[in-house]
Amino acid sequence: xxxxxxxxxxxxxxxxxxxxxxxxxxxxxxxxxxxxxxxxxxxxxxxxxxxxxxxxxxxxxxxxxxxxxxxxxxxxxxxxxxxxxxxxxxxxxxxxxxxxxxxxxxxxxxxxxxxxxxxxxxxxxxxxxxxxxxxxxxxxxxxxxxxxxxxxxxxxxxxxxxxxxxxxxxxxxxxxxxxxxxxxxxxxxxxxxxxxxxxxxxxxxxxxxxxxxxxxxxxxxxxxxxxxxxxxxxxxxxxxxxxxxxxxxxxxxxxxxxxxxxxxxxxxxxxxxxxxxxxxxxxxxxxxxxxxxxxxxxxxxxxxxxxxxxxxxxxxxxxxxxxxxxxxxxxxxxxxxxxxxxxxxxxxxxxxxxxxxxxxxxxxxxxxxxxxxxxxxxxxxxxxxxxxxxxx
Amino acid sequence: xxxxxxxxxxxxxxxxxxxxxxxxxxxxxxxxxxxxxxxxxxxxxxxxxxxxxxxxxxxxxxxxxxxxxxxxxxxxxxxxxxxxxxxxxxxxxxxxxxxxxxxxxxxxxxxxxxxxxxxxxxxxxxxxxxxxxxxxxxxxxxxxxxxxxxxxxxxxxxxxxxxxxxxxxxxxxxxxxxxxxxxxxxxxxxxxxxxxxxxxxxxxxxxxxxxxxxxxxxxxxxxxxxxxxxxxxxxxxxxxxxxxxxxxxxxxxxxxxxxxxxxxxxxxxxxxxxxxxxxxxxxxxxxxxxxxxxxxxxxxxxxxxxxxxxxxxxxxxxxxxxxxxxxxxxxxxxxxxxxxxxxxxxxxxxxxxxxxxxxxxxxxxxxxxxxxxxxxxxxxxxxxxxxxxxxx
Numbered sequence: 001x002x003x004x005x006x007x008x009x010x011x012x013x014x015x016x017x018x019x020x021x022x023x024x025x026x027x028x029x030x031x032x033x034x035x036x037x038x039x040x041x042x043x044x045x046x047x048x049x050x051x052x053x054x055x056x057x058x059x060x061x062x063x064x065x066x067x068x069x070x071x072x073x074x075x076x077x078x079x080x081x082x083x084x085x086x087x088x089x090x091x092x093x094x095x096x097x098x099x100x101x102x103x104x105x106x107x108x109x110x111x112x113x114x115x116x117x118x119x120x121x122x123x124x125x126x127x128x129x130x131x132x133x134x135x136x137x138x139x140x141x142x143x144x145x146x147x148x149x150x151x152x153x154x155x156x157x158x159x160x161x162x163x164x165x166x167x168x169x170x171x172x173x174x175x176x177x178x179x180x181x182x183x184x185x186x187x188x189x190x191x192x193x194x195x196x197x198x199x200x201x202x203x204x205x206x207x208x209x210x211x212x213x214x215x216x217x218x219x220x221x222x223x224x225x226x227x228x229x230x231x232x233x234x235x236x237x238x239x240x241x242x243x244x245x246x247x248x249x250x251x252x253x254x255x256x257x258x259x260x261x262x263x264x265x266x267x268x269x270x271x272x273x274x275x276x277x278x279x280x281x282x283x284x285x286x287x288x289x290x291x292x293x294x295x296x297x298x299x300x301x302x303x304x305x306x307x308x309x310x311x312x313x314x315x316x317x318x319x320x321x322x323x324x325x326x327x328x329x330x331x332x333x334x335x336x337x338x339x340x341x342x343x344x345x346x347x348x349x350x351x352x353x354x355x356x357x358x359x360x361x362x363x364x365x366x367x368x369x370x371x372x373x374x375x376x377x378x379x380x381x382x383x384x385x386x387x388x389x390x391x392x
Numbered sequence: 393x394x395x396x397x398x399x400x401x402x403x404x405x406x407x408x409x410x411x412x413x414x415x416x417x418x419x420x421x422x423x424x425x426x427x428x429x430x431x432x433x434x435x436x437x438x439x440x441x442x443x444x445x446x447x448x449x450x451x452x453x454x455x456x457x458x459x460x461x462x463x464x465x466x467x468x469x470x471x472x473x474x475x476x477x478x479x480x481x482x483x484x485x486x487x488x489x490x491x492x493x494x495x496x497x498x499x500x501x502x503x504x505x506x507x508x509x510x511x512x513x514x515x516x517x518x519x520x521x522x523x524x525x526x527x528x529x530x531x532x533x534x535x536x537x538x539x540x541x542x543x544x545x546x547x548x549x550x551x552x553x554x555x556x557x558x559x560x561x562x563x564x565x566x567x568x569x570x571x572x573x574x575x576x577x578x579x580x581x582x583x584x585x586x587x588x589x590x591x592x593x594x595x596x597x598x599x600x601x602x603x604x605x606x607x608x609x610x611x612x613x614x615x616x617x618x619x620x621x622x623x624x625x626x627x628x629x630x631x632x633x634x635x636x637x638x639x640x641x642x643x644x645x646x647x648x649x650x651x652x653x654x655x656x657x658x659x660x661x662x663x664x665x666x667x668x669x670x671x672x673x674x675x676x677x678x679x680x681x682x683x684x685x686x687x688x689x690x691x692x693x694x695x696x697x698x699x700x701x702x703x704x705x706x707x708x709x710x711x712x713x714x715x716x717x718x719x720x721x722x723x724x725x726x727x728x729x730x731x732x733x734x735x736x737x738x739x740x741x742x743x744x745x746x747x748x749x750x751x752x753x754x755x756x757x758x759x760x761x762x763x764x765x766x767x768x769x770x771x772x773x774x775x776x777x778x779x780x781x782x783x784x
Contacts, residue, residue, distance in 0.1 A: 002510035042462035052455035059447035070434035070633040111664035118394035272503035
């Protein structure tokens with residue numbers, strides 16, 4: 001019996017677990033501290049009325065023998081796929097229904113997708129980025145190369161043609177930096193991927209926060225359907241972190257080694273997964289209804305108010321930061337040359353504010369810190385008031 | 393770029409997909425045929441009132457800012473884990489809460505668990521059995537050995553001490569044969585696993601159908617916490633096939649290569665998965681309430697009526713079969729020396745009855761056929777009426 005090789009290669013703790021443990025320990029020592037959590041990217045607004053009503057309706061359907069539904073089609077119900085198809089069509093992107101795979105979230109999808117590739121591949125991962133890409137690439141035995149995202153390139157690295165890779169992770173708008181690619185920039189990535197037969201895994205989980213002309217989908221770029229898979233989530237756009245629904249789009253044109261990646265993903269999906277709860281699929285459908293979209297757009301507006309409050313505070317303090325415009329995260333520089341974890345401890349101990357150490361997202365994140373804008377206005381304003389007392 | 397090696401090793405289609413395609417093609421040719429589906433093990437009774445009420449209550453909670461919940465704890469909420477803990481305690485099995493991991497179902501769990509083991513392991517898989525074990529072992533690159541379950545051993549094979557293995561799949565009550573192990577028999581498997589440092593993956597998805605003294609949990613057997621992981625599902629016990637909830641139990645005592653498998657599974661869970669919807673966890677909790685248990689026990693009783701009807705029909709026809717007592721499946725011999733797929737075609741074309749060819753579960757399933765008892769009484773009685781016209 002041998003346990004998996006990754007167990008020796010992975011850092012002991014997943015970033016957000018480490019943060020949670022530190023906070024827990026602080027709370028034990030300071031039971032009455034009023035901690036404001038701007039760490040994990042969890043939303044705070046409740047799901048919207050359309051979604052609640054849809055859940056109640058479908059729960060009642062499930063309780064009635066006439067309308068009960070057992071196993072979902074593995075890749076999801078057509079009613080939800082059609083809503084997604086329409087959502088893309090509204091942005092002039094045509095998808096076939098069987099290019100859409102409904103799942104329990106983008107995190108699962110972006111991990112599970114690696115199962116269709118050989119471990120004998122090179123993954124190109126931006127640094128800093130959402131740590132799941134790295135951990136899951138290691139778990140699946142891939143070789144990892146990093147691409148440096150730094151202040152110098154505004155955290156928007158472009159392809160280095162001298163570096164060969166097979167699988168390219170792109171997160172745009174980026175978690176944690178908030179940087180988002182324009183269409184001409186993404187075209188360079190598509191051209192690069194095509195030139196070395198690579199596949200882009202495009203994480204569009206924060207797409208709904210884009211307010212300029214950054215790409216909302218990789219499929220806006222010509223020929224991307226020959227080299228890209230897109231991942232979407234209802235978590236941030238619709239407050240679904242506790243509801244669990246996302247989807248992946250695998251173009252039927254996308255082939256490697258003569259095999260359709262759409263078919264391979266379908267096979268992986270049907271073997272290792274059994275579909276998303278009917279109630280949740282109906283809930284996701286409600287998010288994409290006219291009324292649901294209107295309600296969900298209010299979430300984005302609400303969280304953007306938080307970005308503005310934090311940005312203003314940092315501006316006043318003369319602290320450099322990125323993000324906050326096309327994303328729900330502020331990516332700030334740590335003050336007084338503190339490293340990321342030192343700054344974490346400083347904020348927690350001095351101001352009872354929890355954020356996420358930038359170094360947890362990669363070595364280039366060292367000296368940076370991520371603040372989430374997903375809190376309530378009240379908490380965010382209170383945090384800003386506290387932050388005003390930071391001494392540079 | 394290389395695609396995954398398993399793509400060349402797996403059969404082209406997952407069993408139930410093949411069945412679905414055959415049925416679809418038949419329907420296209422015979423649009424008015426009244427087909428009775430006794431194939432896939434999907435339930436037909438709606439979720440019970442307690443569960444519907446719980447869904448409505450929690451959907452409303454999710455719509456209220458005071459009670460909204462975002463990301464679930466990765467391994468599930470304590471309220472559900474405590475219900476499960478109590479359910480085991482009622483059978484004199486003590487579990488710690490952090491030995492319980494809530495998931496979207498046993499199928500996902502039994503596939504994903506392989507991620508914590510090296511691909512350099514030998515999986516011992518009963519033949520015939522639920523095809524996911526084989527497919528997922530191949531996907532994860534393991535070496536597979538089979539253990540023959542045949543009429544001669546009443547489909548309850550015991551360990552062959554001359555065969556070494558690292559991971560042992562046991563499904564009891566077995567899908568498809570319905571055979572279930574007694575405690576002394578399971579003890580032989582535990583002793584064998586301990587003797588060769590192997591881990592048993594115990595699939596107890598059909599436990600609630602047991603009506604004799606077969607083991608309902610591997611943890612009834614002494615020292616099994618040193619060598620076994622148990623997988624459970626609400627799908628069949630509570631009509632949750634379209635609700636998606638299950639769980640795994642990984643004892644903290646269980647170690648291999650000096651590492652705690654509980655910790656490894658926790659790490660895998662937190663990296664590649666983001667928890668089960670709050671609404672679904674509350675729904676599962678409702679199944680384990682006093683009222684919920686009472687309601688769910690009626691499902692079992694209902695489906696067992698179907699077993700009796702089918703058994704009686706086969707008895708009258710003098711056709712040999714297994715199962716139907718501790719399981720919701722009848723495992724019958726094909727008539728007139730037909731092979732499994734011939735018998736599938738025969739039943740579909742002649743009687744418009746869909747079942748599952750035994751050979752889809754392994755070579756020892758050839759010549760057998762699985763009938764599911766999860767249909768309505770009405771459909772099952774109609775199917776029995778049709779079957780009475782089978783000519784031997």
